[in-house]
Amino acid sequence: MATTRILEWLGRFYIVLLLGFLYLPIIIMAAMSFNASPFYQLPFEWTTDWYASLSQNDQLIAATWNSIEIAIITTLISTVLGSMASLALYRYDFRGKKVLQALLFPPIAIPWLITGTAMLIFFFGVGIGRGLIAILLGHVALALPYVIVVVSARLQTFAPELEEAARSLGANQWQVTMRVTLPWITPGVIAGGLFAFAVSFDQFVVSYFLSTPGQTTLPVEIYAAIRKGFTPEINAVSTIIIVVSMALMLLTARFFKFGGEK
Amino acid sequence: MADQLAIGSRRGLKPALPLLLPAYLWLTVAIFLPLSAMVFFSLMTDLPVAGKEWSFTLGNYAAFFSQSLYSTLLLSSLRLGLEVTLWCVVIGYPAAYVLAKVLKGRSREAIFLLVILPFWSNGLVRIFSWAMVLREGGILDTALNAVLPFKINIDLMYSYPAVIIGLVHSYVPYMVLTCYLTLQAIDDSLIEAGRSLGASRRQVLWRVIIPLSMPGLIAGAALIFVPVVGSFMEPRILGGRTGTFYGTVIEDQFVSVFNWPLGAALSFILLAVVLIILALAAPVLRRAA
Incomplete structure (x- = not known):
């Protein structure tokens, strides 16, 4: 028994080490955004100057607004289209259904480098070109499979008898969907929407290939800035991004259990 | 109408089509x-x-097979993918x-959430945060x-280990x-049962726990290996001049050299490699499902 207890404590200690590995760089990066030295020199001197200069950086601000707008539109489109598709995949049985479900995996499984360059080639070829519209087209396609998977998981817990009951009480198809099915899957739809927002807001690779100067998103601007050289201003904007996306995921976790536990 | 009222899912593609x-x-x-x-x-x-x-040609594919540069880079990307995946197994x-x-x-519940939370935050920003840690005169x-x-000089920045560290940090939550x-x-x-039948801790681990968790290991390995082989941003930021991999060469074709057809051929070869790997992993995954 003693060995078991020692092993358990070692295990707990190991988890703490892992969390240190995962969070220390992020914490250091964030701390440096409040440090006065432009060359990241210690000792630490508190300042919020970098955030102030960030608020003067029109290019970054424009890119931030683009990112937010694209993420919101992506969320709206992909949750509506994705929920519709999940409902169809849940309700109906037809030939080729397995194929349709399998087709959701390429956008998730194929490296973004390949999808991104392929989109660039195709959009260029058909005249859509690069820019915000192209980025939006790409983001929705990347977010859709996540929405469908999350909403479908929620639908698995739905009892079809409820729909039958409503129907036998005289409700038509539209009423059944709006009054019975939709309220049940709402947590799944919200979680799917938050996933979609995160996928879009954090997306870098696909946006990178589809952006043009003036029509870019925040991660693309940050990448360009990093390649020019490190400045605490990048730390400041990175800190904001990381806080926003972590807050979003915490919110998602409230609606959707990742661990598969009930 | 009658069969529509039957319990369970209904037949027919037609009513499903407008939704799909x-x-x-x-x-x-x-x-x-x-992709086509x-x-x-x-x-x-x-x-x-x-x-x-323009005309049709196989020249872009010929370039891959005739110039050893591309196959060498693909091999080093595959090696990078393998090393990162192994580290993720060992740590994760x-x-x-x-x-x-x-x-x-x-x-x-709380710690599980803490472990996978960074994974859902911006990858670019996390790679940048490692640059803060690893550079000379940096935190490390x-x-x-x-x-x-004694005085030592830690300057891991712009090196192969830096790329490995950054990528492992990015992908270990998957595993x-x-x-x-x-x-x-x-x-x-x-x-x-294994323990009470006289198996040692080690035997239980190798004979019971690891075989039963193999689907998770394979799924994690596939989910990590595939994007790492196609990574270009991480090697660029953390690897500097040593960070030339297959992915960075594809990026170059599209954003600086502007040889799109060659870039497309290189991308397609990568896609073929990725699909082969996923096909090899698929039987194990299906058995798990």
């Missing part, structure tokens, strides 16, 4: 047509724009085990020199997630 079409049309326009277009482009001599002359599997079998209740350098009695899900599904009584 918008989503799948979108996926077709933004994913499947582009990429194959088409990879067989061209030049871009078919602005009245440029024990963590998944502790989460699934040692921690209980609320603390398990300063901290070690403050503790150690923890997939292994945790399979480990959690293993019935504790199986482990106890």
